[in-house]
Amino acid sequence: MSYDFNVRLQSCGHEISMERYVIDWEDFRTLHLASNVILNMRAPINGISLVQVYIGSQLVQSNDPLYGYTITPDINRVQTDNPNQFYKIMFKRPVRWFVPLIEVSYITVKNFCLKCGTAGQLNDIKPASNGSVIHTVGTDKMVQRVLKMVLTSQCEFYPQFTCPIKGYVGKKFGVTVTDVDISNQIMVALQGLKSIQSAQRTVQSLDPQEMLKDIQNLQTTVVDPNSVAVSADITSYGTPNATPVSFSLTTSSQLVGQ
Numbered sequence: 001m002s003y004d005f006n007v008r009l010q011s012c013g014h015e016i017s018m019e020r021y022v023i024d025w026e027d028f029r030t031l032h033l034a035s036n037v038i039l040n041m042r043a044p045i046n047g048i049s050l051v052q053v054y055i056g057s058q059l060v061q062s063n064d065p066l067y068g069y070t071i072t073p074d075i076n077r078v079q080t081d082n083p084n085q086f087y088k089i090m091f092k093r094p095v096r097w098f099v100p101l102i103e104v105s106y107i108t109v110k111n112f113c114l115k116c117g118t119a120g121q122l123n124d125i126k127p128a129s130n131g132s133v134i135h136t137v138g139t140d141k142m143v144q145r146v147l148k149m150v151l152t153s154q155c156e157f158y159p160q161f162t163c164p165i166k167g168y169v170g171k172k173f174g175v176t177v178t179d180v181d182i183s184n185q186i187m188v189a190l191q192g193l194k195s196i197q198s199a200q201r202t203v204q205s206l207d208p209q210e211m212l213k214d215i216q217n218l219q220t221t222v223v224d225p226n227s228v229a230v231s232a233d234i235t236s237y238g239t240p241n242a243t244p245v246s247f248s249l250t251t252s253s254q255l256v257g258q
C-alpha cells in the first residue's frame with residue numbers, strides 16, 4: 001500500500017545552505033554573491049555567530065590564520081523599507097587563490113528565504129521551478145488518503161475495498177445514479193478504509209492523525225444541473241477536531257433531466 005507525502009505545514013528555520021560566493025577581484029577580501037557579483041550577501045544574516053564559511057568544502061573559522069574573516073554591516077546596502085540589516089563578509093587578509101570554491105551557510109529572514117520561498121512554512125514537496133507539477137499542500141495525510149480512496153481507488157482482486165464513484169462519471173445522474181447512491185458508496189468505501197487501516201496497523205505503525213475514526217455529516221448535493229458536490233467531516237484518532245473534506249463532480253453536459 002503506498003503512502004503519500006506528509007504535507008502538513010511546518011515552520012521554516014530559514015537556513016541557507018552552501019550559497020556560492022566569490023572574492024572581490026580588486027581587494028581580494030570582500031565576498032560577493034557568485035550568481036550576482038554586484039551584491040555582497042544575497043540576504044540578511046540572522047545571527048552572525050551561526051554563519052559558516054567553507055573554502056574548498058572545508059569549514060574555516062573566523063580566526064583562521066589564513067582565511068580568517070569578519071562580518072560587518074554593509075553600509076552601501078541599506079533598505080529604508082526593510083529593517084533587516086545586510087552584512088558583508090570580508091577576509092582579514094587578501095585571498096588570492098585561483099578561483100577558490102567559497103560557500104556560506106547562514107540563517108536568514110523569511111522575506112529572503114529560498115528554502116521556504118518566503119512563505120515561512122515548509123512541507124515535503126518543493127514547488128517545481130517549471131510549475132508543471134500539481135501539488136497538494138496543506139492537506140492532512142488522512143484527508144489525502146480518504147480522497148484517494150473515494151476518487152481513485154481500484155483493485156481488480158479486491159473490488160470490495162474500493163469506491164465506485166469514479167465509475168459514475170458518464171452515467172446519467174438521477175436515473176442510473178442518485179445522490180443517495182453516492183453517499184452510500186462513499187460511506188461503504190470509508191468503512192472499508194477503516195478495515196484496511198486496522199489490518200495495516202498490525203504490520204506497520206500508523207500515525208494516529210492518519211487513522212480514520214469517524215465520518216460525519218456526509219452530504220451529496222446537486223449544486224446545479226452540471227455538478228454534484230460531496231462534503232463530509234472526518235475525524236482521526238490523533239486530534240478531537242473534525243476535518244472537512246469535500247469534492248465536486250462537474251460535467252459539461254447536464255447531469256439531470258435527460
Ligand SMILES: [Zn+2]
Binds near residue numbers: 012014109113115116
Ligand atoms: Zn524559510
